Amino acid sequence: MDFVHRKLEPPDLQDCAPQGTKVTDTDPRMIYHGEMIPVGTPDVAQGLKDARRALRTNRFRPTGRRKSMIIDGCAGKTTLLLQIGRAYQGLLETERRPDSEWTPVVYINVPPRRESNLDWSLPFADFFGMDHTINIDKRTYRSTDMTEPVAHAMRESRTSLILIDGIDRIHDSELTTAFDYFDCLQDRLRVSVIYCGRGAIDIVNEGLHNRRRSDRPGASEQFRSSLPVMWIRPIPFQKGQEEGWRTVLQSYDDNLRLYNHQPGALLELDEELHERTRGYMDTLDQLICQTAQQAIEDETEAITKEALDDMRVGRNEPDDDWA
Template sequence: MDTAHPIQKPVASASRSALFTPLDPELLTVRAGLMDFVHRRLEPPDLQDCAPQGTEVTDTDPRMMYHGELLPVSTPDVTRGLKDARRALRTNRFRPAGKRMSMIIDGCAGKTTLLLQIARAYQGILELERRPDDEWTPVVYINVPPRHEHNLDWSLPFADFFDMDHTINLDKRTYRSTDMTEPVVHAMRESRTSLILIDGINRIHDNDLAAAFDYFDCLQARLRVSIIYCGRGATDIVNEGLHNRRRGERPRTSEQFRSTLPVMWIRPIPFSKGEEEDWRSVLLRYDENLRLYNHVPGAEALLEFEEELHERTGGYMDTLDQLLCQTAQQAIEDGTEAITKELLDDMLVGRTDSDDDWS
């Protein structure tokens, strides 16, 4: 996994139009969508190839679309998380027997970003060894639906990922699903799946934890896969699911049952005295990624607003990204073509003061 540019994987066949095609987040939970994400290449547009300054543009103009997403910026926590995941997954790959170690992503907004960067970087490494084909699926990504109570329900998100038909009586007003565990296990075994990403683990209700983690444990027992759990409060949720679901008569005094999985934390970036470097490095990366006619990438213009930006966002990357993307698009629309205090002050992003709430 390349921690310097962890999610930019060159794709020789990518066309210019493909570089600016928005990605439907819902498609990540199906194989084709995740594969598109893994292989998608995002590049900043060259201003020489764009509409001349002063030209009225629409929302689908390449620069408008690019500044709606921007190149991803890795924070210190994301960089560290990628490094930790690389080490664990590399070791897991070569274990001939036994359950592979799972991991957890917890903290503030930005957890899914790290999860998907791990997916792209991990598959990128594997593709150095094997050319992709229509069957090979090293990574499976599911987003936890609101409620599940038994194995039948838990098999369905995995079946949906592989585009399996799991319903019967489709010609009637009502239909029901069937347990897809066996077809799912067969599909993952045949497609050489080695990493399962489970996002939104916080949506599992307390009374569903036993069924959920019994199911995940079953998949790991039958397949040589690593699992990364991601969600708000995931550390407590996963440890509760893994340990306290044990039958009462089973011993729970050994170190095995007290241990916890390694956690990759995503935290707000501080900007207190003596801790300014990380925040400034993030702003410099955004500065380099902007493509505005009156902005010089690398000229450190965003550092002029470093205090205001931290006060507006609290150091949360999701809010900073939204604020800068909105401001850049507005600068294109009104012809300002630069990030200014007036434009920043005019943006509404929802977080105005720093706080300690990671929810």
């Protein structure tokens, strides 16, 4: 995972184009404010803590299948999934020097075709950069089942954690095949698996029990998960629960690199920002990033209520009727 070693550093204003200088979209500050440094939330912090505890126990179990985990909830699930992978590999790297053969964490997205072991083996093969096509008469190509090469690669590279994103793309008819495949990998390789996606708690539990979602009565809250679940939820902002939201805004506030930004300015807009985003981190991130880039372009170099109102990012727009 190249993501593990990627570091996003905020630019120093002293090294940037002087205030008032017209810049292009490829200016370092424009690029930085298009992504900014990831901001932790209470749910992400708790998820990282829960994952670390479970993975630590899994590492030292000599026998038996390692406990899997689930990430469910709203937007932000993939952020937690990748942060867990990054933290886990970072921890292992304190114990041994990384090399080209060592791949402790594997990350895949659920592929578009998933009807057999062949289909499930391909995203793992792609992760390892394996060629999985056969040339037929030098005109057409087809893929071949890569399960054995993948299992060998993971065993040789001492893979101990598999991250599966987009689990919600598995259809009911595919549940048995998918989880038979995941079970096979776990039994052969002794790896931990984290499943991530909207409604993942239902999908994973029904997959593990060979049941179709359409056959299960009742809401997900009525079906207890046999695996630990890490939830990503909108951040509340109401009396007695202001701290989490304001802590998030403080992190964004500290990370801004605008010439006219006054420390604490985002905290003064806490109600406005929550009304616009309803506490969803993906919307908040888009709103702040877009507004910061616009502030650089129009040379105001600050985030204001007027600037926020001019942005369109979804959830609740300025003209929405809250009644």
